[in-house]
Amino acid sequence: MIRGFKDVLNLAKKKGPKTISVAMANDKEVLLAVNEAKKLGIADAILVGDKDEIVNLAKEIDMDIDQFEIVDEKDLKEGSRKAVQLVSEGKAHMVMKGLVDTSIILKAVLDEEIGLRTGKLLSHVAVFDLETYEKILLVTDAAMNIAPNLEQKKQIIENAVYVAHSLDIEEPKVAVVGAKEKVNPKMPATVDAQKLEEMNKKGEIKGCMVGGPFALDNAISKEAAKHKGIEHPVAGDADIILVPYIEAGNIFYKSLVFLAKAENAGVIVGAKAPVILTSRADSDKAKLNSIALGVLMASNK
Numbered sequence: 493m494i495r496g497f498k499d500v501l502n503l504a505k506k507k508g509p510k511t512i513s514v515a516m517a518n519d520k521e522v523l524l525a526v527n528e529a530k531k532l533g534i535a536d537a538i539l540v541g542d543k544d545e546i547v548n549l550a551k552e553i554d555m556d557i558d559q560f561e562i563v564d565e566k567d568l569k570e571g572s573r574k575a576v577q578l579v580s581e582g583k584a585h586m587v588m589k590g591l592v593d594t595s596i597i598l599k600a601v602l603d604e605e606i607g608l609r610t611g612k613l614l615s616h617v618a619v620f621d622l623e624t625y626e627k628i629l630l631v632t633d634a635a636m637n638i639a640p641n642l643e644q645k646k647q648i649i650e651n652a653v654y655v656a657h658s659l660d661i662e663e664p665k666v667a668v669v670g671a672k673e674k675v676n677p678k679m680p681a682t683v684d685a686q687k688l689e690e691m692n693k694k695g696e697i698k699g700c701m702v703g704g705p706f707a708l709d710n711a712i713s714k715e716a717a718k719h720k721g722i723e724h725p726v727a728g729d730a731d732i733i734l735v736p737y738i739e740a741g742n743i744f745y746k747s748l749v750f751l752a753k754a755e756n757a758g759v760i761v762g763a764k765a766p767v768i769l770t771s772r773a774d775s776d777k778a779k780l781n782s783i784a785l786g787v788l789m790a791s792n793k
């Protein structure tokens with residue numbers, strides 16, 4: 493049973509090493525993470541980025557850079573394309589976002605020619621380990637799908653359930669959240685939440701239990717749910733939080749990291765290979781956790 497990132501790292505050690513290509517690796521936290529992943533036997537890395545900067549940063553952190561292949565590239569778009577291409581050519585098992593905007597690396601991932609599309613919807617899944625919540629919490633989608641429609645939300649749930657299953661959460665409870673726990677026709681998030689719950693009951697969304705609408709309080713606090721008189725197996729016990737749109741997800745993600753000091757990881761699912769994707773501002777530990785998560789996902793293919 494996986495209780496936190498220590499368990500994720502241990503499992504990744506058993507399944508690794510895999511090879512990562514890093515898009516714009518000229519970043520101290522990224523180098524710390526790939527160096528640690530290499531030491532732990534989780535992953536090897538091909539570092540795409542500004543070679544001079546990579547070498548200088550490596551010296552600062554006492555990293556033996558000779559153990560890593562470097563592809564010298566200063567341009568963010570070209571660096572992202574080269575890193576993605578290493579995966580599509582089979583030279584790496586997964587690609588990782590380094591010091592580059594999410595939109596730039598995703599454009600390369602979605603490229604018709606060198607990209608990693610499968611025909612399925614791609615979505616971001618963030619994993620959090622919080623002192624204030626008794627189990628791992630998955631949040632989706634904080635980084636990719638801007639304002640998903642009902643069908644897209646269904647696929648976003650399916651992608652998150654796939655990650656949950658890789659983390660040994662057999663029948664994850666999915667809370668579809670909005671601003672309130674009652675259906676209000678003026679609030680599309682609540683209407684979609686009810687429909688997603690119905691789709692799950694009809695067997696159209698499998699491998700999980702979907703409930704909604706919930707407000708965040710009654711999705712993750714049994715006390716709050718009781719106080720509001722909400723009785724539902726998902727209430728207060730969510731494994732996965734589906735947010736209605738990207739701003740809600742991104743703000744929630746950064747609140748958990750910066751205000752609640754959560755440990756975290758992030759990955760894009762639905763592509764031919766995992767795309768390890770954290771915020772540029774996330775810690776080296778978050779990036780290492782994400783590499784470990786990517787290794788688990790790559791081993792599940």
Ligand SMILES: CCCC(=O)OP(=O)(O)O
Pocket residue numbers: 592593594616634635742745758769770771772773
């Ligand atoms: C998973 C968060 C994606 C994000 O917001 O990245 P940046 O902070 O690097 O823009």
